[in-house]
Amino acid sequence: MKLIYSHLKHFLPDLSVPPHQLRDDLTLIGHFCNFYEKIGKEIIFDLDIKVNRGDCLGYYGLAKDLSVLYDLKLKNADILPLQTTSTPLPIQVTTDTVTRIQALKITSLKNTSSPTWLKNFLKLHGLHSINPVVDLTNYIMLLYSIPTHAFDTHKSGDHLIWQLNPGYQEFVTLDKSKLTLDKSILMINNPTQALSLSFWGGQNAAIDSQSQEVILEMAIYNPTTVRQNHRLLRSQTEAATRLEKQLDPNLIPLAFSHLVNLVLDICGGQISSQLFDYYPHVKKPLKIDFSPDLVFKISALKVPNTFIKKTLKKLDIHQGLIPTLRPDITNPEGIANEILRFWGYQNIPVNQPLSYKKVTDITPKILYTIDTLKDQLKQLGYDEVLTWPLVSKPSDQNAVQTQNSINSEYTYLRTSLIDTLKLQLDNYRRLKLPQPQFFEIGKIYFKTGSKYSEKYALGLYHHNPQILKNDLRTLGLKSQIENSFAQIILDNLKHPDFYQAKFSPQTPAIELNSQIITLDANLLLDTKVNPQTLLEKYKKIIGPQILWNITITDIYHDQKLGKYRYTFQVNYYNCNDKIAKKTHLSAFNLL
Amino acid sequence: MDLKKLLQKLKDKLNLVANQTELKSVRIEYLGRQGIVNSLFSQIKNHPDPKSFGQELNAFKQAVESLIESHKIKDSPINTPTSPKTSLLAATLAKVGHLHPLTQTERQLNQLFQKLGFSLYEAPDIVTDDYNFDRLNVPADHPARDMQDTLYIQEPKYLLRTQTSTIESYLLETAKKSLPLRAAFAGTVYRNEKVNRSNHFAFRQYQAVVVDKNVTLKDLIGTMDLMFKTLYGSKVIVRYRAKYYPEVEPGIGPDMQCFSCHGQGCPLCKFAGWIEMGGSGMIHPNVLKKAGIDPKKWNGFAFGMGLDRWTMAQNNIQDIRTLMGGNLSYLPYK
Numbered sequence: 001m002k003l004i005y006s007h008l009k010h011f012l013p014d015l016s017v018p019p020h021q022l023r024d025d026l027t028l029i030g031h032f033c034n035f036y037e038k039i040g041k042e043i044i045f046d047l048d049i050k051v052n053r054g055d056c057l058g059y060y061g062l063a064k065d066l067s068v069l070y071d072l073k074l075k076n077a078d079i080l081p082l083q084t085t086s087t088p089l090p091i092q093v094t095t096d097t098v099t100r101i102q103a104l105k106i107t108s109l110k111n112t113s114s115p116t117w118l119k120n121f122l123k124l125h126g127l128h129s130i131n132p133v134v135d136l137t138n139y140i141m142l143l144y145s146i147p148t149h150a151f152d153t154h155k156s157g158d159h160l161i162w163q164l165n166p167g168y169q170e171f172v173t174l175d176k177s178k179l180t181l182d183k184s185i186l187m188i189n190n191p192t193q194a195l196s197l198s199f200w201g202g203q204n205a206a207i208d209s210q211s212q213e214v215i216l217e218m219a220i221y222n223p224t225t226v227r228q229n230h231r232l233l234r235s236q237t238e239a240a241t242r243l244e245k246q247l248d249p250n251l252i253p254l255a256f257s258h259l260v261n262l263v264l265d266i267c268g269g270q271i272s273s274q275l276f277d278y279y280p281h282v283k284k285p286l287k288i289d290f291s292p293d294l295v296f297k298i299s300a301l302k303v304p305n306t307f308i309k310k311t312l313k314k315l316d317i318h319q320g321l322i323p324t325l326r327p328d329i330t331n332p333e334g335i336a337n338e339i340l341r342f343w344g345y346q347n348i349p350v351n352q353p354l355s356y357k358k359v360t361d362i363t364p365k366i367l368y369t370i371d372t373l374k375d376q377l378k379q380l381g382y383d384e385v386l387t388w389p390l391v392s393k394p395s396d397q398n399a400v401q402t403q404n405s406i407n408s409e410y411t412y413l414r415t416s417l418i419d420t421l422k423l424q425l426d427n428y429r430r431l432k433l434p435q436p437q438f439f440e441i442g443k444i445y446f447k448t449g450s451k452y453s454e455k456y457a458l459g460l461y462h463h464n465p466q467i468l469k470n471d472l473r474t475l476g477l478k479s480q481i482e483n484s485f486a487q488i489i490l491d492n493l494k495h496p497d498f499y500q501a502k503f504s505p506q507t508p509a510i511e512l513n514s515q516i517i518t519l520d521a522n523l524l525l526d527t528k529v530n531p532q533t534l535l536e537k538y539k540k541i542i543g544p545q546i547l548w549n550i551t552i553t554d555i556y557h558d559q560k561l562g563k564y565r566y567t568f569q570v571n572y573y574n575c576n577d578k579i580a581k582k583t584h585l586s587a588f589n590l591l
Numbered sequence: 592m593d594l595k596k597l598l599q600k601l602k603d604k605l606n607l608v609a610n611q612t613e614l615k616s617v618r619i620e621y622l623g624r625q626g627i628v629n630s631l632f633s634q635i636k637n638h639p640d641p642k643s644f645g646q647e648l649n650a651f652k653q654a655v656e657s658l659i660e661s662h663k664i665k666d667s668p669i670n671t672p673t674s675p676k677t678s679l680l681a682a683t684l685a686k687v688g689h690l691h692p693l694t695q696t697e698r699q700l701n702q703l704f705q706k707l708g709f710s711l712y713e714a715p716d717i718v719t720d721d722y723n724f725d726r727l728n729v730p731a732d733h734p735a736r737d738m739q740d741t742l743y744i745q746e747p748k749y750l751l752r753t754q755t756s757t758i759e760s761y762l763l764e765t766a767k768k769s770l771p772l773r774a775a776f777a778g779t780v781y782r783n784e785k786v787n788r789s790n791h792f793a794f795r796q797y798q799a800v801v802v803d804k805n806v807t808l809k810d811l812i813g814t815m816d817l818m819f820k821t822l823y824g825s826k827v828i829v830r831y832r833a834k835y836y837p838e839v840e841p842g843i844g845p846d847m848q849c850f851s852c853h854g855q856g857c858p859l860c861k862f863a864g865w866i867e868m869g870g871s872g873m874i875h876p877n878v879l880k881k882a883g884i885d886p887k888k889w890n891g892f893a894f895g896m897g898l899d900r901w902t903m904a905q906n907n908i909q910d911i912r913t914l915m916g917g918n919l920s921y922l923p924y925k
Contacts, residue, residue, distance in 0.1 A: 027865075030833035032844075035862045050835040298841065298873060300809035328835075331876065337841035341833035345808070345843055348831065353813035354801065356708050360769040363710040371698075378688035386691055387916040389716075389779070389793060400717065402751070403743040406785045407792060413717075422653075424916060429656075433920060437686070443716055452717045452749065463660050483653045503702045507925070509692040511908045512918040531682030539684070549923045551683035554611075 001057055002125045005036075005043040011063035014072050019043050022066075029069055029341050031056060044124055052328040054245030058145030060255075061325070068314040069342055079257045082275060089215065089276045093162040097186050097225040099283075100249035101162065102256045103217035103276040105153065109133070109269030111211045118266075133207045133214055136262050138238075140218075144255035146247055147239035148218040149188075149201055156205035158273075160215065161189050168194040172203045179233050186225050188217075197233075198226050199240035213272070216263065218256040220247045246327040249283050285321040290335045298336050303343050311342050365495035366456055370441050372499045373458060373475070373490075380471050382460065383438045387420035389413055389445075398446045413445035417459030418485045425461055432516045434549060434571050435463045441490070456490040516548050516573050517580040521588040523566040531555065534566060541587045546580065548573040594651045597627065601655060605662045614662065621655050628652050684924035692902045693795050693914060696822070697777040700797055703821045704775035707814070709799065712776040714761035717744055718752045726760040727838040728877045740783040742792065751781035755798035755895050756838050762800060763882035770889055771803035777898070788910045795898040802874065802884065802891035808843070811871060811892035815845055818894075819868070822901065823847065828854075830865065839872025839893060850904075869896030 005022070009015050017025070023033040023045060032048040047062075055061030067074040082104070089103060111131050114122075118139060119129040125142055129135050137148045151160065165185040171194050172178055179197075181187075188196040195205045198221050207214060220243065227244035230236055260271070292308045295301070315338055316323040322335075329335060374384065390407065393399070396415035405411045414420055417440055428436045439460045446453050458477075462468035465484045472479055472486060477493075479486040523534070531552045539550055548571035556565045568588070572580035584590070601621060608614050621627050631648055638644040690698070701711060723741075725731070731747075742751045752758070755778045766772040777797045784790040799818075801810070812831055819829050827847060834844030845868045849860035856862035871894030876886035899914055913919045 027846075028830070028832045030835065032832075032834075032867070033863070035856070052835045052837075297805075298808055300807040331840065333840040333873065333876065337833070340808075340841055345812075345831045345833060345841075348808055348812045350812055350816040350829070350831075352809055353817040354707055354773075354810050356706065357771070357773070357803075359708055359710075359771050359773050360766075361710050362712065362766055362769065362772075362774065364713055367711050367713060374690060374694065378690055381686040381688045383689045383921050384691040384694060385916075385919060386693065386914065400744060403746055404783055405742060405792070406783055420916065425653075427916075427918065428920070431918065431920075435923075437688075445717065452744065454715055454717060463657075465657060465661055483650070484657050500705075501698050501701065503698045506692070506695045506699075506905070507687075507689055507921065509689070509906045509908070510920050510922065511906070511910065511913045512920045535682060535684055544922075549684065555682075 001047045001049045003045040003047055003059065003062060004121065004124055005045070006041075007121065008059060008063060008066075010077070011059060011075055012066060012070075012072050013075055015066065015070065017070065019045075025069060026062075026066075028344065028346060029065060031062065031065070039124060042120075042124060051245065054242060054247050054327075055145055055251075055325050057242050057245070058141070059143045060251070061145060064325070068311060071310070071314070076254065077258050077261075079254070079261050082257055082260055082271060084271050084275050085273055087272065088274045090159045091161070091276050091278070092159075093278050095162060095164050095186060097164070097222040098162050098278065099220040099222065099281075100252055101217060101219040101276065101278040102252050103160070103215055104260065104271055105158065105213065105215050105273035106260070106263060106267075106269045107213040107272040109212055109214065109263065109267040111207065111209055111267055115266060131207060131209050131211075132266050133211065133216075133263060136259060136266065137216075139262070140255055140259040141238065141242065143258070144251060145242050146218055146220065146252060146255050147199065147242055148216065148256070148259055149196060150207050151188075151195060151205040151215045151217070152207050152211040153205075153213045153215055154211070156193070156195050156215070157190050158215065159190050160195070160217075161191070162219070162278075163187060163189060171197060173197075173235075174201045174203065174206055176203065177235070179235065182232065184225075184232065185229050186221060197229065199230055199243050200235060200237050212269075214263075215273075216256075216259060217276075218252050218259065220249050220252065223247075248323075248325045248327070249279065250324045283324045285324055286327075286330065288320045288322060288329070288332055288335060290317075290320050290332045292339075294332050294336045295339050298333065299340055299348060301340070301343070301348060303339060307343060308339050311339050365497065366490060368497070368499035369490055369493055369495045370456065371501035372496060373441065375502050376475055377439050377460075380474065381437055382462075382471075385421075385424050385438045385440050386442065387414075387417070387424050387440055389420075389442065391419055394419060396446070398448060400445045400447045400452055415444050415446060416487060417442060417444060417457050418482075418487050421459045421461055421485060430515070431512050432518065433512070434516065434518065437462045458488045458490055460486045510573075512573065514573070514576070516571050517575070517577055518569060518571050519580060519584045520553075521568045521570065521584065521590065523568065523588065525564045525566065526562075528557075528564050529566075531566070538568065538570070538587060542570065542572075542583060546572050546575045546583060594631075594647060598651065598654055598658075601658055605658060608662065614659070618659050621659065622652075628655060686923050687921075687925060689921040691914075691919070692906050693777075693898055696898050696902055696905075697795070697797060699821065700777075700818065701775065703818060704773075704799055707773065709773040709775045712758060712762050712774040713778070714752075714758040714776075716751055716779065716781070717749060718757055718760075719749060720747050722760040723750060723752055723754075723757045726763075726878065726881045727756050728875045728881075729837045742781045742783045752778070753782060754780050755796040756836075756893065759798060759800050759838075759893055760878075760882070763802070763879070763884060766802070767883045770884070771801075772891070773799075773801050773803075775799040786912060788912070791899070791911050791915065793915060794911070796869075796895050797898055798893060798895035800874075800891065800893045802879070802889050804889060806873070806891050808841070808873065808892070811843065811873070811894065814892075815871060815894050819845070819847065823850070829868070834870055834872075836870050836872060838875055838878050839870075840875045842870065842872035843894075844868075844870055845894075845896075869894065871895070 023036050026033045034046045036045045049056045111133050114129050114132045114135045133150050141147045165181050186198040193204045196202050223244045230240040295303050322329045390410040391414045394415045399415050400413040441458050443454045444457050477488050479488045551569045553569045554567035635641045784792045829845050832844050834842045836842045846865035847868050848854045851857050851859040854864040856864045860866050874891045879886040
């Protein structure tokens with residue numbers, strides 16, 4: 001949601017906070033401001049509006065919030081009463097998915113070009129100017145967060161029908177997209193033509209610069225219907241984003257009057273019908289029993305009663321009656337939230353955490369097994385990895401398949417850790433990682449009949465199967481070893497009653513982005529030297545930036561020569577061949 | 592081509608290998624660029640069933656590698672003196688095992704919460720919409736369900752949990768008869784995301800839940816702040832602001848001052864100066880009611896955060912895929 005500072009001041013003329021403060025304050029009261037920027041003379045804020053605040057997808061709702069925060073007066077636009085005629089509009093509503101509609105007809109208008117201020121406003125919101133009537137419908141939607149629509153009655157006639165799709169197969173939208181419809185789509189039609197969807201206008205009654213008579217309408221629908229419709233048609237519009245949320249039908253008279261006033265002002269013409277107002281179930285304010293004590297009970301903050309009263313008054317909450325503009329407030333805690341967000345959650349002390357309290361330990365015992373094993377495997381030199389739980393089709397017939405995975409190659413949940421550990425090994429081999437030795441503890445998944453089950457498993461790989469066999473024996477685990485891999489189902493083991501996992505300073509992990517380069521070197525020495533001393537010496541010479549590992553693979557005493565030959569194998573990473581060779585030759589004096 | 596015979600031939604050859612040089616030539620014969628294995632792989636495209644032949648070859652290659660690798664250890668000349676030279680001992684830096692960086696972070700948090708009397712907890716990954724949405728106060732077809740794109744097993748009933756709050760649904764149901772309750776848990780959560788450098792379909796979250804009498808936002812914010820200080824150091828600056836989640840009322844969002852620009856705005860924090868750190872709040876009375884807990888007697892808080900971004904920043908990992916099934920590795924000696 002874009003918000004132009006100067007335009008916000010139409011609703012809050014006394015607003016004077018600097019932009020950076022407005023950015024922070026909007027964020028603190030729940031409307032996260034990503035950034036603000038200056039474009040020409042205007043300052044634009046970019047806001048994330050949460051799904052429960054449909055009202056704040058318009059300037060009016062945000063201004064209302066800020067009027068409470070800054071204790072400012074909210075000013076409505078100067079709107080003249082609508083001078084309607086006695087001619088009724090022949091509009092029909094045949095579906096119960098409509099909450100409220102207001103509509104009327106205007107004739108003799110000139111729909112030529114929008115004023116500069118309107119074009120600029122829309123441009124700053126990322127919308128193109130089309131013609132004054134269309135531009136004003138967009139403008140009012142951005143102001144009040146209620147979408148509105150206009151029909152050229154030369155094309156559509158006056159007989160509009162709000163109905164579920166009576167059988168149209170296809171619909172062509174204003175931008176000429178062709179959508180395939182089904183019976184669940186809420187539409188506005190005339191007796192012979194499909195004219196509009198609830199959230200997107202159509203070509204058949206599109207307004208153009210020649211349009212002289214129009215029906216303007218503003219409506220709110222069952223949000224679930226709109227949501228299902230736009231998801232089904234895979235068409236998310238600005239109107240759909242708003243109509244799928246709970247909007248206030250009682251705001252329609254103000255917003256619609258503002259639209260009509262602006263159309264008459266900019267395009268001329270006159271109203272030539274009665275005001276059509278369909279509102280079968282009038283929405284009434286929700287009554288909530290609220291005690292100011294709840295604010296303290298929830299927050300432990302002593303918010304003054306005067307502040308609570310003032311805030312409730314500014315929010316138009318009188319005697320527990322919640323204004324229909326705020327359908328997000330549904331319980332006493334919701335009212336307390338309103339008080340606290342304007343008082344400021346940042347005022348709650350941050351230095352009083354919970355202290356220790358003994359409560360029943362409900363830790364599942366398998367978690368102790370997992371922690372124990374992880375520590376033991378680490379001791380044995382194994383590295384922990386995590387692999388994808390989604391795999392391509394496994395051989396196990398009981399594999400669980402996902403229905404809508406975007407990653408079309410990987411749609412099944414794994415039935416064995418070994419399958420995914422093999423992929424990890426392939427990755428390590430591609431990177432030429434020397435002597436890999438790793439494990440994973442994770443879940444495997446099965447479907448039996450209509451039931452799903454999951455088990456914890458341990459998967460291991462050691463480049464030397466004999467060592468793997470010994471390690472399993474050390475851990476007291478039994479498993480078949482196949483190609484140096486083993487898997488044990490942990491659910492079947494006996495679990496310890498308690499285990500405190502070891503925690504030590506974090507060891508860094510490395511993102512290997514290039515192959516490990518392995519180079520050998522022979523060192524001929526006159527005397528026998530402690531190999532560990534040599535390793536430490538060359539470790540320092542090569543440096544930690546590019547040294548992966550260093551090993552003395554062989555030590556020979558050549559009795560004929562009377563010398564000791566040390567064969568080194570050095571693994572380099574984080575560098576290319578050229579640097580590795582240069583470093584290697586220099587380190588071992590081979591230049 | 593009989594792969595079993597080729598494997599047997601390799602075993603026979605290895606039995607005759609006496610030293611490193613001979614072993615190296617066997618390795619080149621089988622695994623070299625122009626060796627037997629690569630020559631077999633080049634025949635895949637002409638095979639009548641390339642897919643299964645490819646799978647057989649992969650298994651064959653692994654078996655070859657394993658045989659050669661294990662032979663090297665068994666018959667290494669390191670401990671086999673050959674005249675007239677005398678072989679002594681080989682040496683390497685001690686190999687150290689490592690826990691995954693996410694496990695390390697989770698343990699750091701577990702340790703903190705266990706000191707405060709929290710249990711650890713876990714629950715299934717495959718859940719029903721009841722546990723993932725309904726019990727968390729997200730009614731059917733509410734737009735809040737759009738906040739995450741769900742990975743369904745069988746729409747709409749069975750799915751992979753989209754958040755650790757789903758574990759909270761199980762926790763509240765399990766612990767309702769043994770209140771008060773303190774529990775913390777990490778869990779993998781799933782979204783229907785295309786995997787790339789920045790997004791993954793599976794990632795780790797951490798959550799803590801308290802249900803007791805007279806729990807307040809002061810307890811929540813104080814405890815959350817302690818958690819951030821434990822993870823990020825005592826100088827970390829966190830602000831707390833209003834935020835909406837259906838399962839809590841009121842909802843609070845912690846933001847950490849950007850550790851890269853210190854609040855000035857930079858590409859990392861998208862020029863906001865702050866980084867969103869998760870969500871929290873007082874457990875919604877409806878959530879307690881649905882778990883069979885009387886909200887007039889008990890209340891509580893919950894907070895959760897993602898662990899992947901922090902772990903990536905801490906280890907200078909640029910690609911989220913590295914954390915799971917990627918290029919993650921560890922220096923063998925430290």
